[in-house]
Amino acid sequence: VTGEFSAIADLRRLLAGPCAEGEIWIGDDAAVLQPYPGAWTLLAADTLVAGVHADLALTGLDDMGWKAMVASLSDIAAMGGHAGHALVTVATPPGTDLEMLYSGLAEASREYRCPIVGGDLTSSTELVVTVAVTGWCSGRPVLRNGASPGDSIWMAGRLGASAAGLRLLRGGGGTESDLARAHARPRPLLDAGRAARSAGASAMIDVSDGLLADLSHICEESAVGFRLTQVPAAEGATSQEALRGGEDFALVFCVADRAALADAFDGLPPPVELGECSSDPSERLVDGVTVDTAGWEHHW
Amino acid sequence: VTGEFSAIADLRRLLAGPCAEGEIWIGDDAAVLQPYPGAWTLLAADTLVAGVHADLALTGLDDMGWKAMVASLSDIAAMGGHAGHALVTVATPPGTDLEMLYSGLAEASREYRCPIVGGDLTSSTELVVTVAVTGWCSGRPVLRNGASPGDSIWMAGRLGASAAGLRLLRGGGGTESDLARAHARPRPLLDAGRAARSAGASAMIDVSDGLLADLSHICEESAVGFRLTQVPAAEGATSQEALRGGEDFALVFCVADRAALADAFDGLPPPVELGECSSDPSERLVDGVTVDTAGWEHHW
Numbered sequence: 188v189t190g191e192f193s194a195i196a197d198l199r200r201l202l203a204g205p206c207a208e209g210e211i212w213i214g215d216d217a218a219v220l221q222p223y224p225g226a227w228t229l230l231a232a233d234t235l236v237a238g239v240h241a242d243l244a245l246t247g248l249d250d251m252g253w254k255a256m257v258a259s260l261s262d263i264a265a266m267g268g269h270a271g272h273a274l275v276t277v278a279t280p281p282g283t284d285l286e287m288l289y290s291g292l293a294e295a296s297r298e299y300r301c302p303i304v305g306g307d308l309t310s311s312t313e314l315v316v317t318v319a320v321t322g323w324c325s326g327r328p329v330l331r332n333g334a335s336p337g338d339s340i341w342m343a344g345r346l347g348a349s350a351a352g353l354r355l356l357r358g359g360g361g362t363e364s365d366l367a368r369a370h371a372r373p374r375p376l377l378d379a380g381r382a383a384r385s386a387g388a389s390a391m392i393d394v395s396d397g398l399l400a401d402l403s404h405i406c407e408e409s410a411v412g413f414r415l416t417q418v419p420a421a422e423g424a425t426s427q428e429a430l431r432g433g434e435d436f437a438l439v440f441c442v443a444d445r446a447a448l449a450d451a452f453d454g455l456p457p458p459v460e461l462g463e464c465s466s467d468p469s470e471r472l473v474d475g476v477t478v479d480t481a482g483w484e485h486h487w
Numbered sequence: 488v489t490g491e492f493s494a495i496a497d498l499r500r501l502l503a504g505p506c507a508e509g510e511i512w513i514g515d516d517a518a519v520l521q522p523y524p525g526a527w528t529l530l531a532a533d534t535l536v537a538g539v540h541a542d543l544a545l546t547g548l549d550d551m552g553w554k555a556m557v558a559s560l561s562d563i564a565a566m567g568g569h570a571g572h573a574l575v576t577v578a579t580p581p582g583t584d585l586e587m588l589y590s591g592l593a594e595a596s597r598e599y600r601c602p603i604v605g606g607d608l609t610s611s612t613e614l615v616v617t618v619a620v621t622g623w624c625s626g627r628p629v630l631r632n633g634a635s636p637g638d639s640i641w642m643a644g645r646l647g648a649s650a651a652g653l654r655l656l657r658g659g660g661g662t663e664s665d666l667a668r669a670h671a672r673p674r675p676l677l678d679a680g681r682a683a684r685s686a687g688a689s690a691m692i693d694v695s696d697g698l699l700a701d702l703s704h705i706c707e708e709s710a711v712g713f714r715l716t717q718v719p720a721a722e723g724a725t726s727q728e729a730l731r732g733g734e735d736f737a738l739v740f741c742v743a744d745r746a747a748l749a750d751a752f753d754g755l756p757p758p759v760e761l762g763e764c765s766s767d768p769s770e771r772l773v774d775g776v777t778v779d780t781a782g783w784e785h786h787w
Binding site: 209211214215216217218219220221222223225226227228229230231232233234235236239240261262263265266268272274275276277278304305306307309310311312313315317319321322324327328330331332391392393408 | 509511514515516517518519520521522523525526527528529530531532533534535536539540561562563565566568572574575576577578604605606607609610611612613615617619621622624627628630631632691692693708
């Protein structure tokens, strides 16, 4: 039997890192942090439920921890922001290997320089992991509602890799393939998000529910339609996986003027042009054909 | 059947409030907020699980929402801080009355001026509600580790009221009594926390797991013992409920010099002196008798 306080003491050792002068991370009622340097503070949170967002027969608890952190960081990336700090809350049944779960959280935390500074640990009958993150932005963050007709639509990252990796894992494929790894260990594109912002992106979203579904959110908020002319699938992924697969955490963004893109993405994989925004807010065209844009959605 | 996006649209209407210029609350990838005025940013999160932290046969879903918000705000109170903004994530089985749950969250959010600016909503087999809150502090926040031998120990709020209320509810008592209400609708003592900080409190914690258990956290972090000479129970609560009952969200704090207390608590219920800190870090005395300090703790 493990008690809450000894588990927290273990985690405190696992997660403790260097603080700035005067900061307090895990161990008090609240974390104490220096103010962020930017003009805007960002806040986002995502919840992963074992069996819903992560099939623990196919991927590890460490992968679930990693993905929980990445899902929230990807929201910061989609604003063009910098990662700040994370709070991790875990509701867990008996017997869960918490050290394995937290090792994945800690790995992503280190990789993306977003220290875990607090949270909560409680008992439950199913495993639920919530990561809340802060972030900051010195300039104006990129919202979903700024796209205009005629803006070109771009994508940074890969499409369909996570869905293809899940398909391979379900078919008994190994965990070591590039696609399986894309499913187990997706990456938040913080650098690309900031590049898109500095290039003047008018709207941006991350692909968590599927390209068509998430691009439709931009269209709804911006009152534009879309006409896509190419949707490149990750190598080994099908075109349907590229159009509808979730959890790639690619970024989709719009720009009125492409002139600044090359400079902004210097040193990063270049973004790919997918098409353009149209003036009819109901238009949803891929290669001239109207598409159904429903993506992943929870139902009750 | 309710879909995630229509549920989020409903919640957005329920929760939308006035934003400061340029701020974005619910509806984008992350909330966009102006920087906090204080010198220090605070972050805390708490998770409530239906059946573990809230017996929905005795109290309502709105009460669970209220308590989830209050548990996190109380962590800000225990630092002597001001409430900032909240992120609410809900993992929920089919059939949960989300409007009822969110009405309690929204009520506490309005009461304590801590707007809900984002979060997540997902499906699960049991109801898990996480509230992450930000806060801020213009001066130095009050930590757990600053108490010294000889400091007097004080309490703001009431002790045992929540535990007594739960006992009455379990015995079939009505929900309208003062104690039942203290259980269903506890209050975070943000004003008292700031008063204690301005009076020079050396250490502070909120009583979520029980007075003895939480005061012991101060002792462990500060390397002091305690000698309590009086522990007043809320009217109708037993002395054991006052010593060990959780979720009162009273504040316990230490001061080296009591001179500033009266002015700092002007207009607020005066804090009650419970005893003093001693130099033996292992001492745990109530009326001269050594006590077991174990409080509520999750075990796996």
